[in-house]
Amino acid sequence: MGIVGRLSEGLSRTTQHLVRRFDELFSRADAPGQRSRSLDVDTLDALEELLIMADVGLAATARIVAAVKARPRGGLSLRDLVKDEIRAIFAGLPSAPPANGYAPKVVLVVGVNGTGKTTTVGKLAALLKASGGRPLICAADTFRAAAVEQLDIWAGRAGVEIVRGREGADPAAVVYDAIASGKAKGRDAVLIDTAGRLHTRVNLMQELDKIRRVAAREVKGAPHEVLLVLDATVGQNGLAQAREFMSAAGVTGIVLAKLDGTAKGGIAVAIAYDLKLPIQYVGVGEGIEDLIPFSADEYVDALFEEKW
Numbered sequence: 001m002g003i004v005g006r007l008s009e010g011l012s013r014t015t016q017h018l019v020r021r022f023d024e025l026f027s028r029a030d031a032p033g034q035r036s037r038s039l040d041v042d043t044l045d046a047l048e049e050l051l052i053m054a055d056v057g058l059a060a061t062a063r064i065v066a067a068v069k070a071r072p073r074g075g076l077s078l079r080d081l082v083k084d085e086i087r088a089i090f091a092g093l094p095s096a097p098p099a100n101g102y103a104p105k106v107v108l109v110v111g112v113n114g115t116g117k118t119t120t121v122g123k124l125a126a127l128l129k130a131s132g133g134r135p136l137i138c139a140a141d142t143f144r145a146a147a148v149e150q151l152d153i154w155a156g157r158a159g160v161e162i163v164r165g166r167e168g169a170d171p172a173a174v175v176y177d178a179i180a181s182g183k184a185k186g187r188d189a190v191l192i193d194t195a196g197r198l199h200t201r202v203n204l205m206q207e208l209d210k211i212r213r214v215a216a217r218e219v220k221g222a223p224h225e226v227l228l229v230l231d232a233t234v235g236q237n238g239l240a241q242a243r244e245f246m247s248a249a250g251v252t253g254i255v256l257a258k259l260d261g262t263a264k265g266g267i268a269v270a271i272a273y274d275l276k277l278p279i280q281y282v283g284v285g286e287g288i289e290d291l292i293p294f295s296a297d298e299y300v301d302a303l304f305e306e307k308w
């Protein structure tokens with residue numbers, strides 16, 4: 001199955017939950033004879049309700065509804081107007097940082113425990129390897145022995161080497177070792193799994209900061225990417241978590257894990273609109289191949305796929 005098919009399958013809970021209602025709304029609004037008329041209040045209210053049910057969030061929903069209302073229809077279908085406005089939200093984001101130029105590229109993966117961070121590091125290693133890359137995994141969550149064991153299993157599945165420290169070792173020292181090993185062995189990426197929780201939030205942010213400083217000393221411009229993993233099933237609550245990491249960890253992009261586990265896949269729009277960060281990858285399952293690069297166009301098409 002291609003990426004489009006897998007994204008569509010990953011969104012199937014969302015579309016199953018909402019497709020009939022969206023289709024009913026669109027078929028009424030887009031019926032012959034209706035397309036030249038302006039949209040009535042009931043239609044706009046129904047659209048607003050459905051977007052909120054999909055977890056698009058209040059702010060992004062308000063913007064979409066206002067934009068659709070303000071636009072002359074000119075024969076366009078409501079379905080296409082909505083798709084256009086959602087695409088516009090994604091199009092306004094900074095693009096992903098340049099992917100290469102430094103060797104090894106250092107990618108820091110951050111996020112709260114349980115969001116899917118460790119799994120994401122394993123899947124990302126497999127994805128990079130499958131496209132010809134030579135990644136290395138670094139287990140810098142030395143606080144949780146179980147997390148290191150998990151990551152070790154993922155590294156084995158991906159067929160990618162892992163650098164790990166003893167339990168309780170200084171995570172920044174493990175990062176130093178991993179980068180040194182990556183340089184010595186000609187790896188093109190070092191993927192660093194970090195702790196998702198320490199005794200206090202301040203400890204955690206200080207630790208991430210120390211890792212950043214060590215990485216920056218060893219490779220120019222490192223970390224080149226800081227990916228924040230968010231759990232799609234947590235919905236809007238994830239946005240508050242995200243803001244904490246954004247201010248302290250210099251997040252450059254989002255990985256939206258467990259998109260397959262929610263009927264509220266509109267959360268990707270809320271993330272883009274509220275956090276103004278690009279979504280780099282989405283997780284669509286628990287297998288090693290279940291991480292796909294995010295494309296706004298494919299996402300919007302999958303979300304509003306015409307079923308009837």
Ligand code: GDP
Pocket residue numbers: 111112113114115116117118119120150196257258259260261282283284285286290
């Ligand atoms: P961490 O504590 O953030 O490192 O989280 P883990 O990587 O251990 O993942 C927590 C749970 O979420 C595990 O049971 C994973 O199998 C599951 N998980 C992670 N990503 C996905 C995904 O994209 N889809 C689904 N369905 N489950 C996922």
